Amino acid sequence: MKEQVKSFVKQFPFLLKTARNFRDGNLFKKSLTKSVKGKKNVLKVHDSARLINCKIDVIGDSNLITIEEGSRLNNVLIFVRGHKNQIIISEEVKFNRAGELWIEDENCELRIGKNSTFEDTHIAVTETNSKVTIGVDCMFANNIDVRTGDSHSIIDAHSNTRINHAKNVTIADHVWVGAHASILKGSSLASNSIVATRSVVTKSFDEEGVLVAGIPAKVIKHNITWDRERIH
Numbered sequence: 001m002k003e004q005v006k007s008f009v010k011q012f013p014f015l016l017k018t019a020r021n022f023r024d025g026n027l028f029k030k031s032l033t034k035s036v037k038g039k040k041n042v043l044k045v046h047d048s049a050r051l052i053n054c055k056i057d058v059i060g061d062s063n064l065i066t067i068e069e070g071s072r073l074n075n076v077l078i079f080v081r082g083h084k085n086q087i088i089i090s091e092e093v094k095f096n097r098a099g100e101l102w103i104e105d106e107n108c109e110l111r112i113g114k115n116s117t118f119e120d121t122h123i124a125v126t127e128t129n130s131k132v133t134i135g136v137d138c139m140f141a142n143n144i145d146v147r148t149g150d151s152h153s154i155i156d157a158h159s160n161t162r163i164n165h166a167k168n169v170t171i172a173d174h175v176w177v178g179a180h181a182s183i184l185k186g187s188s189l190a191s192n193s194i195v196a197t198r199s200v201v202t203k204s205f206d207e208e209g210v211l212v213a214g215i216p217a218k219v220i221k222h223n224i225t226w227d228r229e230r231i232h
Helices: 002-010 013-023
Strands: 032-037 044-047 048-050 055-057 064-067 072-074 076-081 087-089 092-104 109-112 117-125 131-132 139-148 168-170 211-214 216-219
Touching: 032 044, 109 117, 109 168, 139 168
Parallel strands: 032 055, 044 064, 048 072, 055 076, 064 087, 072 092, 076 092, 087 109, 092 117, 109 131, 117 139, 131 168
Antiparallel strands: 211 216
16 A cells, blocks of 8 residues: 555655655745846756755856755755756765855756765856866765866966866766865866865765865775765
């Protein structure tokens, strides 16, 4: 009988969303506030996604924000200033405590893979044509900063030219990022890796299954993987 009820509810996304909100105690909480200014902006939120105390603040044209099936966002700010930017949040992504997804300029992209989870993470894509890509089944702890740029200019005093342009950040599948870590422009992490607490990642790590730690981060252990469960 229980399985029949589940099967019935899944046929109607509104019922599924209501059931989940009731289970989590969120049924009567304010879900989402939107301020969208500009032309041809598209917001696609699946009926089964749950947004609790979230805000979407967009100024610009032709921006796309997609939140796919089963995702749950708590206390998340989505902030966009510019044109032709994309934020893609895949199926079953969870922001459990809070988060900020911040995009500035044009043709920027933030893509989060299926089943990835976050406690409290700030992700900033802050310069034209830059992107942050996060893979499938990643796990982010609290007070984590991920950014493609510095948001302000550093100028070479002799040539009077800017020297700190943005660079992409790529995080592959099944990566665990510890609390208070920073992942900065030009960084990449291969699958099954771990970033230790309070580390600062400043370069690419192409080897899979490594533990990186320190400021700046370096490999301190090879041939590892990890699991969400505490295995005894």
